[in-house]
Every structure is written in C-alpha cells, then in structure tokens.
Amino acid sequence: MKAQIAIWAGKTAGTLSKVMGNSGSTIPGVVARKVDGSFLHHLRKHTNTVVYITGTNGKTTTTNLIAHLLECSGKRIITNREGANMVTGIAAAMVHNAPLLGWAKNDVAVMEVDEASLPKAVSDCPPDYLVVMNFFRDQLDRYGEVDLLIEKMKDSLKTIDVKLILNADDPFVHRFSDLNKENVYVGLASNACQFPNYSVSESKYCPHCQSELTYSNIHFAQLGHYQCTCGFGRPRTDVSAEKVIQSPNGIRLVVDGEEYVTPLKGMYNAYNVLFAISLCKELEMTSSEIRKCLVKSQRADGRMQEFMINGEMWRLNLVKNPAGANVTLSEFFQSKQKKQLIFCLNDNLADGEDISWIWDIDLEMANRLEVESFIASGKRAHDVALRMKYAGIPEEKINIIPSLKQAVTHAKGKNTPAYIMATYTCLAPLVGILSEEQNLREEETFGADPVPLLSRYIKPIWGQRKYHLLNETVRMAWNQRSGRRNQEP
Numbered sequence: 207m208k209a210q211i212a213i214w215a216g217k218t219a220g221t222l223s224k225v226m227g228n229s230g231s232t233i234p235g236v237v238a239r240k241v242d243g244s245f246l247h248h249l250r251k252h253t254n255t256v257v258y259i260t261g262t263n264g265k266t267t268t269t270n271l272i273a274h275l276l277e278c279s280g281k282r283i284i285t286n287r288e289g290a291n292m293v294t295g296i297a298a299a300m301v302h303n304a305p306l307l308g309w310a311k312n313d314v315a316v317m318e319v320d321e322a323s324l325p326k327a328v329s330d331c332p333p334d335y336l337v338v339m340n341f342f343r344d345q346l347d348r349y350g351e352v353d354l355l356i357e358k359m360k361d362s363l364k365t366i367d368v369k370l371i372l373n374a375d376d377p378f379v380h381r382f383s384d385l386n387k388e389n390v391y392v393g394l395a396s397n398a399c400q401f402p403n404y405s406v407s408e409s410k411y412c413p414h415c416q417s418e419l420t421y422s423n424i425h426f427a428q429l430g431h432y433q434c435t436c437g438f439g440r441p442r443t444d445v446s447a448e449k450v451i452q453s454p455n456g457i458r459l460v461v462d463g464e465e466y467v468t469p470l471k472g473m474y475n476a477y478n479v480l481f482a483i484s485l486c487k488e489l490e491m492t493s494s495e496i497r498k499c500l501v502k503s504q505r506a507d508g509r510m511q512e513f514m515i516n517g518e519m520w521r522l523n524l525v526k527n528p529a530g531a532n533v534t535l536s537e538f539f540q541s542k543q544k545k546q547l548i549f550c551l552n553d554n555l556a557d558g559e560d561i562s563w564i565w566d567i568d569l570e571m572a573n574r575l576e577v578e579s580f581i582a583s584g585k586r587a588h589d590v591a592l593r594m595k596y597a598g599i600p601e602e603k604i605n606i607i608p609s610l611k612q613a614v615t616h617a618k619g620k621n622t623p624a625y626i627m628a629t630y631t632c633l634a635p636l637v638g639i640l641s642e643e644q645n646l647r648e649e650e651t652f653g654a655d656p657v658p659l660l661s662r663y664i665k666p667i668w669g670q671r672k673y674h675l676l677n678e679t680v681r682m683a684w685n686q687r688s689g690r691r692n693q694e695p
C-alpha cells in the first residue's frame with residue numbers, strides 16, 4: 207500500500223512539475239522515495255533481470271544501446287533513458303513505468319547508475335549484472351579520488367551475487383576482479399583500431415604495487431594492453447573486438463569473428479557497442495538478432511550529434527572531464543576542413559562546480575590553422591577563454607560570448623561549420639537552439655520549389671566532397687516528400 211501511495215504521489219508531483227514548466231525528470235522519484243524509503247526494492251521484486259551500467263564515460267550511450275537491443279528483440283524493459291542516473295532517477299523511471307494500479311511486469315531493468323550512487327542503488331536493489339566501463343578523473347568535487355570511489359563501489363558488491371562485465375583494457379576497472387565474482391572481460395585487440403592521437407593524462411600505475419605499468423599497446427588515456435612486474439596485467443578477454451573500422455555512416459566492428467555495423471559515429475563508441483553486444487549475449491540474444499537491431503540504433507542527444515546549418519554540418523558533443531574532452535577534440539580534428547570551435551562551460555551542480563579540470567584538457571591540440579575562430583561560452587566563458595589563451599591560441603581568434611544563443615548566432619555569421627563541446631547543463635539548451643536553426647533552414651528551403659534546395663546544397667557538396675551533405679539532402683527531400691520532416695530516416 208505504501209508503494210502504491212508512493213507511485214501516486216510521484217505521478218502527481220511529476221504532473222505538477224510539468225505544468226509549472228519544469229522538465230522534472232527526477233522529481234517523481236524524489237517524492238516516491240520520500241513516501242516509501244525502500245521504493246527501489248520493488249524494482250527487484252517486479253523485474254526478472256536487473257542490469258546496471260556504470261563508469262565515467264559512455265554510460266548513457268551504452269544504456270540506450272542495451273535498452274534498444276533488448277526492446278528490439280521483444281523484451282519488456284524499464285530504463286532511465288534521460289540519463290537521470292542517481293537513485294532518484296531510477297525511482298522516477300519506476301514511477302513513470304508503473305500503471306495507475308500495481309506494477310508493470312518487466313523482463314529487464316536497464317539502468318544507468320552514477321558511480322557515486324552505485325552503493326545505494328545496490329543496497330536497495332541488487333543487480334544481476336553490472337557493466338563497469340571505465341574510470342577517468344571526473345568532477346572531483348563530487349567524487350573525491352578515483353581510488354576511494356572504486357573501493358566504495360567494490361565494498362557495496364562484496365555480499366551480493368552479481369555477474370560483472372568488465373573493461374579488460376582499463377587497469378582501474380580490472381581492480382573489480384579482486385571481488386572474485388563471475389567476470390566477463392571485454393576489450394579491444396591490440397591492433398583493432400587506431401585511435402587518433404588521444405593525449406594521455408591519466409595515471410598509469412599498478413593498483414597493487416604502485417609501479418608504473420608498461421603498455422604493449424595504448425588505445426587512449428590509460429586504456430590498452432598493460433602489464434606490471436608484480437604480475438598484475440590485462441586479463442584474457444572473453445569478448446574481443448578484433449577490428450573497428452570507421453566510415454562516414456558509422457562504425458563497423460568485428461567481434462569474435464562476426465561483423466556488426468552501427469550508425470553511431472566516432473571511434474570511442476567502439477567500447478559502448480562492445481559492452482552492449484556482450485551484455486545482450488549474456489541475456490541470450492543471438493548474434494544475428496543483435497546485428498539486425500544494432501543497425502537501427504540511434505545515438506543519444508548531444509553525442510556527436512550533427513546539425514545541418516547554413517549548408518554546413520555542425521557537430522555537438524557532451525564533455526565532462528579531460529579524457530572525454532580530449533577524445534572529442536581528436537574526433538573533431540579527424541576532418542581537416544576549416545571550422546570554428548565552441549566550448550560551452552557551465553558550473554552548475556550537474557556539470558560539477560569545480561571547473562579546474564579544463565586545465566587538464568589538451569586544448570593545445572586545437573591550436574591549428576584550420577580552426578578559424580574560437581568561441582568561449584556558457585557561465586564560465588571567461589575561464590574557457592583564459593584556458594584557450596594559455597593553450598597558445600592567438601587572442602584575436604578568441605571570442606567570449608557567455609550566452610549560448612548569441613554564441614550560435616555569432617558562429618552562424620561565418621561560412622564555416624561550428625564544432626561544439628558542451629558540459630551537461632549546456633547540452634539541452636544547445637540541442638534546442640541548434641534544432642531550431644536547422645528546422646528554420648529546412649522550412650525556408652522547402653517553402654520554395656526544389657531548385658534553390660539543389661543550388662544551396664550541391665555547391666557545398668562539390669566544395670567539400672562530403673558524403674553526409676549528400677545524405678542529408680536526400681534525407682530532407684525524403685522527409686519533405688513523406689511529411690516526416692523532423693524524423694530520422
């Protein structure tokens with residue numbers, strides 16, 4: 207009965223919050239847990255299999271991928287899709303999923319769990335599977351040291367029966383092996399792919415004896431094939447990507463001899479896809495089912511999201527720590543075309559209030575001729591500008607525009623695409639602003655006959671030989687024809 211009241215209270219609070227104009231993604235969860243302190247227990251009771259996904263980078267994408275694959279195979283799932291990954295976010299997903307009376311019965315709960323929230327989530331609702339992706343320095347003000355965080359997470363798992371899906375390439379993650387659970391080790395073979403010179407800022411020391419680890423192969427940061435003189439080293443993998451190939455349409459992976467294709471772009475998605483494949487195989491999806499569903503997967507908002515603005519393909523990616531920002535910059539500079547770089551930095555609670563991490567970003571790599579202009583934006587635009595200046599970027603190239611909207615408008619005035627990296631709370635407003643700009647263009651274009659459309663888009667195609675421009679033109683023409691203007695093909 208208490209749980210039922212918690213659901214009703216949560217649903218009411220959610221509706222009220224929406225009426226008042228808040229997106230309110232976690233408010234129903236906060237209220238439900240106030241009414242019923244052990245609300246998460248019910249997830250365990252009413253779900254056959256509970257899966258948690260945790261780690262610093264990539265967990266939203268991986269959670270969405272797993273949820274999509276399982277759903278595609280006909281499983282009933284419950285998930286916290288919006289990336290509301292604290293205990294209240296999980297509770298909110300439960301409130302949202304519950305009917306007015308009683309509980310929905312789900313096959314699998316696929317929950318993204320914030321590293322610091324894992325112990326609480328585990329004690330309230332122990333998972334059957336835990337995917338541990340990676341650990342990078344992230345929002346130190348909230349977490350303290352990575353080592354302490356890992357120990358707390360491990361402590362919470364000691365007494366429960368859980369199968370761990372571990373990143374074999376990350377020495378930090380390998381420390382979960384001490385728990386002596388049933389482990390599935392996942393990793394990239396040494397010559398699987400060439401990550402574009404991601405700079406290394408993570409410590410690479412043995413967790414057992416503190417000696418420096420030796421690497422026969424580094425993928426990026428501390429991820430790779432490592433070994434210590436004391437015997438600690440990369441474990442033998444159970445699931446291995448032998449080859450990862452990037453194409454304009456996404457990435458292709460060869461995993462244990464079988465090929466998988468996904469529309470997700472960016473080399474760093476290789477790990478996300480690999481984790482999703484491994485977990486779904488654990489839940490008895492066949493390779494051919496996974497392959498079939500993977501083709502139809504979509505990336506989450508703001509993850510290397512593309513926007514066609516002024517006939518140019520703009521890109522937007524979430525960053526929240528030095529490792530992620532370095533990966534983003536490297537992806538951005540895969541293309542040598544002229545561009546603008548916008549860095550939007552907020553310091554709200556969800557972004558991390560301590561912004562000192564921007565000094566660990568390898569912004570020096572962005573100081574190149576092809577970047578014609580830099581824009582520092584967001585609440586901490588001035589700090590970004592200072593960091594840019596110390597990266598050796600000429601002052602006359604740096605523009606300080608705290609307003610996101612004005613930053614986009616300024617960038618639109620140039621004839622080069624903008625590549626944008628943004629912290630968490632900048633992301634949703636930017637997706638809104640950029641989508642609006644994109645739709646504006648489509649409406650202007652499609653209001654008239656098809657001739658201006660062709661002249662507008664064909665010119666950049668010849669100028670830049672970009673396949674995706676052609677794709678985009680075809681996509682928009684198709685959507686216009688079938689009246690599905692804003693949907694993905």
Ligand SMILES: [Zn+2]
Nearest residue numbers: 412415434436
């Ligand atoms: Zn050692």
